[in-house]
Amino acid sequence: MSESNPAGATGRANILLTGGAGYLGSHTYVALWQAGFQPVILDDFSNSDPATLKRLQQITGTPTRCERGSVADTGLVAELIKLQRIQAVMHFAGFKAVGESVAQPLKYYRNNLGGMLSLLQAMGDSACQTLVFSSSATVYGDPSQLPITEDCPRSHTSPYGHTKLICEDMIAAVQQASGAWRTAVLRYFNPVGAHPSGLIGEAPLGTPNNLLPLVAQVAAGLRPALKVYGQDFATPDGTGVRDYIHVQDLAQGHVAALAALLRGQASFTVNLGTGRGHSVLEVVRAFELASGRPVPWQFAPRRSGDVASCYADPGLAEHLLGWRAERTLAQMCADTWRWQAGLLT
Ligand code: UD1
Numbered sequence: 447m448s449e450s451n452p453a454g455a456t457g458r459a460n461i462l463l464t465g466g467a468g469y470l471g472s473h474t475y476v477a478l479w480q481a482g483f484q485p486v487i488l489d490d491f492s493n494s495d496p497a498t499l500k501r502l503q504q505i506t507g508t509p510t511r512c513e514r515g516s517v518a519d520t521g522l523v524a525e526l527i528k529l530q531r532i533q534a535v536m537h538f539a540g541f542k543a544v545g546e547s548v549a550q551p552l553k554y555y556r557n558n559l560g561g562m563l564s565l566l567q568a569m570g571d572s573a574c575q576t577l578v579f580s581s582s583a584t585v586y587g588d589p590s591q592l593p594i595t596e597d598c599p600r601s602h603t604s605p606y607g608h609t610k611l612i613c614e615d616m617i618a619a620v621q622q623a624s625g626a627w628r629t630a631v632l633r634y635f636n637p638v639g640a641h642p643s644g645l646i647g648e649a650p651l652g653t654p655n656n657l658l659p660l661v662a663q664v665a666a667g668l669r670p671a672l673k674v675y676g677q678d679f680a681t682p683d684g685t686g687v688r689d690y691i692h693v694q695d696l697a698q699g700h701v702a703a704l705a706a707l708l709r710g711q712a713s714f715t716v717n718l719g720t721g722r723g724h725s726v727l728e729v730v731r732a733f734e735l736a737s738g739r740p741v742p743w744q745f746a747p748r749r750s751g752d753v754a755s756c757y758a759d760p761g762l763a764e765h766l767l768g769w770r771a772e773r774t775l776a777q778m779c780a781d782t783w784r785w786q787a788g789l790l791t
Pocket residue numbers: 542544545582583584607635636637655656657658660672673674675676685686687688726749751752
């Protein structure tokens with residue numbers, strides 16, 4: 447550990463964050479700290495930057511607690527849970543590039559399912575059976591209705607999506623086997639944005655796949671133009687519509703989910719989205735306004751597997767958790783731009 451703080455010495459409940467140095471994990475680390483918890487990171491840094499730990503220390507004003515290692519190491523996870531007196535786990539660790547999962551499916555099944563299996567085993571063997579899991583709207587496949595409610599049929603269009611679906615099923619199975627489990631399955635829509643400090647954000651290795659990091663790189667002059675995939679979807683301007691949600695709102699959704707489980711709420715599955723869809727061209731215009739930079743774009747053929755529209759009905763999360771996303775598309779773009787501009791200096 448970067449700090450040998452005995453469990454409980456801070457008077458805060460210790461929460462383990464697998465993949466806690468990544469994009470969603472790092473923002474949730476801050477939100478947990480601010481809510482009075484003591485987050486403890488387990489990360490193998492296969493897709494995250496160790497420099498994030500120092501940045502978290504800068505934001506929280508306290509040494510970051512982190513163990514370098516893999517969630518697939520069941521013994522290590524079990525030992526951490528015991529020694530650190532972990533009260534709940536948030537499982538962020540996992541690969542998430544859809545295209546890569548199609549090209550290298552076994553890498554995804556091995557990593558995402560192996561990690562989940564190992565974690566459930568370690569938790570099942572210990573006294574810690576409270577789990578918050580990072581699922582995804584990808585489990586709705588091509589959605590059968592809009593807005594999407596949690597009872598919509600699940601399907602998958604990629605090995606990545608399949609791993610999320612199986613992980614959800616694994617959680618349901620252990621829960622059925624033992625009433626000791628308390629679990630929250632959080633289905634994220636499209637997380638974007640960054641911490642307002644500009645110190646942490648999304649730092650994809652190599653070429654990004656998702657819209658906002660690409661738009662930010664075009665605005666920064668690192669890419670000549672954005673390819674807008676598809677112009678004839680059945681949407682108001684013909685481009686794809688998605689439910690973009692600020693990562694800060696998402697992080698607060700995790701804190702609300704954890705708090706609900708710790709106060710005895712029965713296990714649940716909820717959408718974390720804003721309930722509002724924005725088209726690709728709306729995002730481009732909002733980003734130009736936020737950054738003051740032009741974002742040149744051109745139409746390109748549809749990307750394989752893309753659906754026309756996808757947005758949440760976030761009503762259940764509000765009802766169960768008292769949580770609602772509040773940040774606007776303008777804030778998402780402004781915070782993404784601040785982070786991107788910081789990467790250039
Ligand atoms: C993708 C994944 C989803 C994952 C989510 C968050 C697919 C099919 N789905 O969702 O499983 O949970 O990311 O990581 O990959 N777009 C462009 N030009 C670009 C990039 C994107 O026009 O260069 C458009 C897309 O066609 C889409 C929208 O922007 O309409 C959002 O794309 P993206 O950010 O990749 O997210 P999703 O495809 O919704």
